[in-house]
Amino acid sequence: MVHYQRYIQLRKGVTVATVYVDEEDACVHLSGYPSGGDEEPLSDSKTNVCSSVSNGTMCCDRTSIRSDVCVMKGDIRTQSSSFSVFLYTSKNSGTGEGELRREKIKPYTRKWEASTMATIDELTLITTNSNVSTSDDQHKCDVNHNVPAVFFSTGGYTGNVYHEFNDGLIPLYITSQKYNKKVVFVILEYHDWWITKYANILTHLSDFEPIDFNGDKRTHCFSEAIIGLKIHDELTVDSSLMEGGKTIRDFRDILDKGYKPRIEGLIQEERENVRLKNPIRLVGRLEKPKLVIISRNGSREITNENVLVKMASKIGFSVTVLKPQRTSELAKIYRELNSSDVMVGVHGAAMTHFLFMKPGSVFIQVIPLGTTWAAETYYGEPAKKLGLRYIGYEILPRESSLYEEYESNDPVLRDPNSVNDRGWEFTKKIYLDRQKVRLNFGRFRKRLVRSYIYTMRKRNEMVRSQ
Numbered sequence: 001m002v003h004y005q006r007y008i009q010l011r012k013g014v015t016v017a018t019v020y021v022d023e024e025d026a027c028v029h030l031s032g033y034p035s036g037g038d039e040e041p042l043s044d045s046k047t048n049v050c051s052s053v054s055n056g057t058m059c060c061d062r063t064s065i066r067s068d069v070c071v072m073k074g075d076i077r078t079q080s081s082s083f084s085v086f087l088y089t090s091k092n093s094g095t096g097e098g099e100l101r102r103e104k105i106k107p108y109t110r111k112w113e114a115s116t117m118a119t120i121d122e123l124t125l126i127t128t129n130s131n132v133s134t135s136d137d138q139h140k141c142d143v144n145h146n147v148p149a150v151f152f153s154t155g156g157y158t159g160n161v162y163h164e165f166n167d168g169l170i171p172l173y174i175t176s177q178k179y180n181k182k183v184v185f186v187i188l189e190y191h192d193w194w195i196t197k198y199a200n201i202l203t204h205l206s207d208f209e210p211i212d213f214n215g216d217k218r219t220h221c222f223s224e225a226i227i228g229l230k231i232h233d234e235l236t237v238d239s240s241l242m243e244g245g246k247t248i249r250d251f252r253d254i255l256d257k258g259y260k261p262r263i264e265g266l267i268q269e270e271r272e273n274v275r276l277k278n279p280i281r282l283v284g285r286l287e288k289p290k291l292v293i294i295s296r297n298g299s300r301e302i303t304n305e306n307v308l309v310k311m312a313s314k315i316g317f318s319v320t321v322l323k324p325q326r327t328s329e330l331a332k333i334y335r336e337l338n339s340s341d342v343m344v345g346v347h348g349a350a351m352t353h354f355l356f357m358k359p360g361s362v363f364i365q366v367i368p369l370g371t372t373w374a375a376e377t378y379y380g381e382p383a384k385k386l387g388l389r390y391i392g393y394e395i396l397p398r399e400s401s402l403y404e405e406y407e408s409n410d411p412v413l414r415d416p417n418s419v420n421d422r423g424w425e426f427t428k429k430i431y432l433d434r435q436k437v438r439l440n441f442g443r444f445r446k447r448l449v450r451s452y453i454y455t456m457r458k459r460n461e462m463v464r465s466q
Helices: 161-179 192-196 248-272 305-315 330-338 348-357 372-385 417-419 424-430 439-466
Strands: 003-007 017-022 027-031 058-061 069-079 085-088 098-103 123-129 149-153 184-188 220-227 281-283 290-294 316-322 341-346 360-369 389-394
Touching: 017 424, 058 098, 058 123, 069 123, 149 161, 161 248, 161 348, 184 220, 248 330, 248 348, 248 372, 290 305, 290 348, 305 439, 316 330, 330 348, 341 348, 341 439, 348 372, 360 372, 360 439, 372 389, 389 439, 417 424
Parallel strands: 085 123, 149 184, 149 220, 290 316, 290 341, 341 360, 360 389
Antiparallel strands: 003 017, 017 027, 058 069, 069 085, 069 220, 098 123, 281 316
16 A cells, blocks of 8 residues: 655645545544644635626635635636636726636645645636637537536545545535536546446436546537535535535435435346345344444454354344445445444445445444544544444454554553654554454443344334334
8 A cells, every 4th residue: 555645734824734644544644733722724614705706707715725616607618638628708807808817726625635636637727808719610619518517536546435435426416416417527537437336326416427528629618617626524514514404414315316226126136036146145134133244354354253243143133244345336335234224344444335324323433543533533423424323442452463462561552642643654554554353242242232222222113103
């Protein structure tokens, strides 16, 4: 895995902090905070600078630490050969014919990570006087669109499920949902595999085929365009910033609609062919409360997972062991988690799949040594916002494979924060790459029993209410 180092300017005149990001785990360590107790470098103002844009004008909101967003209205035309978008206007600035304004923007939602943004394609937005001839071949419209466009990039960390949802799909929903699918997506650094993987979701965000900005050399014309995506927080939607008060549950409804037809097809296929091999291992009877274990191999795997399966089964669960891969069909994963009552997994990017669970379900995240902040920030808090019953299970030193490598009084075991403070390379090498988990079932069983009782009580209440 590649080690990246990022630099972030918190705000003008403030000391630069160093940010280290682990791609697989979406785990961030911040060091070098300025004095004065500034502990929230990624908080944004709720003021919408470009809430009202008049025809023939362009507005760019650069107040967010996470992303820049520009809005153009009027006679808009793309020019992919120069990575430009033109806005022709009849307004005269007194400077004569020609260019009136120029803006540069990289439409990706990790603005604070300089080295990541260095890999993102940059667009030039140009407002120019309409006295410039627009009838010749250079300026003619090859494709006229009667709906707005949203420009964004699928570069950067695309390929990691956490970043695909956090940096891409959820911001895309936040930015485009007000158009009620009457919007065209124009994608920089377009990937066919990404379109295929998320087609079920994209068709419920837009009624139109997405445009490959880099590859489509035609001039596309719009009357309105948003360049860049709005992002609120980790894996969530801030209802106070949304028209109609939309929340992360509304985004999850999109997932439900998107995956329902495919899931119904899968069920029909299984009914027609009962001998179809099921790649997911099942233990127990399906009418029992369903518990899904998100399984890992290698770092942060649960080494006594087989015992966990047996114990959960004895408690009364029907157990599914699921091992998501980058090539796994998301509809199949969604089907398993959407029908589950409890999900158990060790901190890592795969925990993003809590988004596939129904509100009211239980999410138990096993938190290895040294990962508490990241586990709670990136998955625990967002899960609660979705309406899940979240349980964070912080392991004890004896439950970590590191207990066999270090003395019992070593800071690695007793004071992980002091190790994390030494730098990301220590966190990654010690706590992420080398650590495995051996659950203490005397402790962990209590969480499972509580989850079982909660699930059965909820089921009984539902039956009584019918």
